[in-house]
Amino acid sequence: MKNESALSRRFPHLLAAAFAIFWTIMAVNPVMRDVWWAENIPIMAVFLLLVATYRLFRFSNLAYVLMACWLVLHTIGGHYTFANVPFDFVTDLFGFERNHFDRVGHYSIGFYAFPIAEYLTRKNLARPVVAYLFGLFAIMALAAGYEIVEWWYAVTAGGEAGIEFLGSQGDIWDAQSDMLCDTLGAVTALVLFFFSGIKPERRVGLGNQ
Template identity: 60%
Template sequence: MNLRTNHHVLKVLTLLYLVVFTFSAINPLSRAVWVAEIIPVVAVLGLIWWVSREFVFSKTAYVLMFVWIVLHTIGSKYTFSEVPFDWFNQLIGSEERNHFDRVAHYSIGFFAYPIAEYLTRNQLMKPKLACIFSLFAIMSLAAGYEIIEWWYAALAGGEEGIAFLGSQGDVWDAQKDMLMDTLGATSAIILMGLQGRLSAPTPK
């Protein structure tokens, strides 16, 4: 494995993200929503760098983690229900609802990959058990985030609370978001299997 190359990938991805961050910070649709949405992104980015001081993830893991970071930052600029995403909505025949938030939730599941990778390479769990643990970790995180989302929306109230919640009138929005998180995690675990990582956990 080439730890130096993998760490270089982290630096490049971070620099590219700073461009997206700057773009999102310029005239967001709602400054209050932008601040609320960007805080967890910055926290996760900081956590990735902090962990990477002692543990360098694979290039695949870094790329997967930054997918959510970028998507969530874009969502913070427009609010998730207002992101220009018509091409995708038309593609799936659902023009009445903006599905950008569903795609972003799907990408949250990608974090199952680095979680399983960390547990496996540190020999804390066997690969298959690490995958199961990472799947349930993402499901728990998804449920916790929906509770926080509800709490903030109730606290903020008005248009700001509705924009942050992003349910777009769907009473099952929270459940569908959690499903997308779970499907994303499942996809990440399948990717690990296709890469042969469930038996030979070496960075790629």
């Protein structure tokens, strides 16, 4: 990354600043504040983790863009609640019976397979096939875990807040469909990673000094 342009080097900072502004705007007057908190805790955790670890490991700009997709979509879902995001143009266009914005959000979760594979590859911690499989399986495990959290919150909170956070919209296969979308997003991200050309970083040893 030594030959990067100044804009490319500053890209993660600009992207982080843009997201922080967007998140702040969307934090104002959400549809349901208790659901907003439940949806935004993981957003804040992921964003702060990326900021805190930036100096330890800087991902590629493409990885940051992919990770930002979920942050943005989940922020929108937290503001409106996923079932009520203004997504009618897509629903009407394809004749869907439910609001599928949550499916798009789950699909974007799969994009985190890219930075997982990138980290393992650049740090030379795993062979390519292992990096790909670990990225895929990590997302699949995360998807299953998140569905359990959704179920737990819905049962605990109860009422309208629990229903809105669960976001099943009457679909008995909602959890399975969400996990499939996570997995498809991961497959898409790993295909992008395959063509990204990212390789292990050269380690400078005593013999190379």
